[in-house]
Amino acid sequence: MRRVLYPGSFDPVTNGHLDVAKRAAKIFDEVLVAVAANSEKKALFSIEERMELFQTACKDIPNIKVITFKGLMVDAVDRFQADAVIRGIRAASDFEYEFQMALMNRELNSKCETLFMMTDPAYSFVSSRLIKEIAANNGEFAAFVPPNVVDAIRKKLSLTK
Numbered sequence: 001m002r003r004v005l006y007p008g009s010f011d012p013v014t015n016g017h018l019d020v021a022k023r024a025a026k027i028f029d030e031v032l033v034a035v036a037a038n039s040e041k042k043a044l045f046s047i048e049e050r051m052e053l054f055q056t057a058c059k060d061i062p063n064i065k066v067i068t069f070k071g072l073m074v075d076a077v078d079r080f081q082a083d084a085v086i087r088g089i090r091a092a093s094d095f096e097y098e099f100q101m102a103l104m105n106r107e108l109n110s111k112c113e114t115l116f117m118m119t120d121p122a123y124s125f126v127s128s129r130l131i132k133e134i135a136a137n138n139g140e141f142a143a144f145v146p147p148n149v150v151d152a153i154r155k156k157l158s159l160t161k
Contacts, residue, residue, distance in 0.1 A: 001029040001030060002028045002029045002030070002083050003028060003029065003030040003031075003032060003080070003081060003082050003083055004024055004027075004028040004030070004031055004032065004082060004083060004084050004085065004086045004115070005032050005034050005073070005076060005077055005080060005082035005084070005085045005086070006020065006021055006024060006031055006032065006033050006034060006085075006086045006087075007034040007036050007069070007073050007076065007085065007087075008033075008034070008035070008036060009035070009036055009038045009043070009050070009128070010033070010035050010050050010053075010054055010128070011043045011044055011045055011050055011128050011132075012044065012045060012050065012053060012128055012131060012132070012145060012149045012152065012153060013050065013053050013054045013057055013128075013145065013146065013149055014123065014126050014127070014128055014131060014144055014145050014149075015122075015123055015126065015143075015144055015145060015146065016088060016090065016119045016120070016123030016124075016126045016127075016144075017054070017088065017128075018054075018057055018058060018146060019088075019119060019120050019123055020086065020088040020117050020119060021033055021054075021058055021061075021064055022058065022061060022064075023117060024086050024117065025058075025061050025063050025064050028063070028083075029063060030063050030064075030065060031063060031064045031065070031086075032065055032066075032067050032080055032082060033054050033058075033064060033065070033066045033067070034067050034068065034069050034073075034076055034080070035047055035050045035051050035054065035066065035067070035068045035069075036068070036069060036070075036073070037068070037069075037070045044132055044153070044156060045152070045156065047068050049152070051066045051067075051068055053146075053148060053149050053152055054066045056146075056148045057146035057148055057149065067080065072108065073085065073105060073112075074105050074108045074109035074112045075109075077105075077109060077111065077112050078109065078111070083113070084113045084114065084115050085102075085105070085112060085113065085114045085115070086114075086115050086116075086117055087101075087102070087114060087115070087116055087117070088116075088117055088118075088119050089116045089117065089118050089119065090119050090123070090124045090125070090126075090127075091124060095116065098114070098116060101114075102114035102116075123144075126144045131144055131145055131153070132153075135153045135154075135157055136157060141153070
């Protein structure tokens with residue numbers, strides 16, 4: 001079985017995240033969407049909420065499993081017996097950061113291979129940070145996240161539309 005780890009904070013999951021996961025599911029036998037705890041980011045949703053939001057958004061794709069991990073991603077690769085890590089790339093700036101991380105991860109764990117997947121151009125400008133900012137200012141964000149996430153953000157921020 002070929003298993004790939006797709007790590008991220010996914011706060012919240014966007015259509016871009018979902019696009020990468022769905023496309024990875026066509027290539028790998030199992031996609032482990034690994035919701036990470038990131039102490040550097042102020043999360044809108046708890047880890048459990050993020051896991052449920054992603055799981056609900058991809059409930060019709062049987063080979064996507066949503067998990068969580070703390071600590072180093074290279075340790076999660078070993079723990080979950082992943083064959084590779086997949087990272088979505090929206091722009092050149094993403095690549096520079098992800099490339100550096102991939103090299104460090106491989107240095108820490110020689111078995112840690114990172115694959116880069118370009119996002120669909122329709123999502124190249126979408127980020128969780130921007131979604132939260134738009135929503136917090138009562139802007140329209142529904143086109144950029146799955147329907148269950150729209151409802152969750154509106155409820156979390158007490159928004160009406």
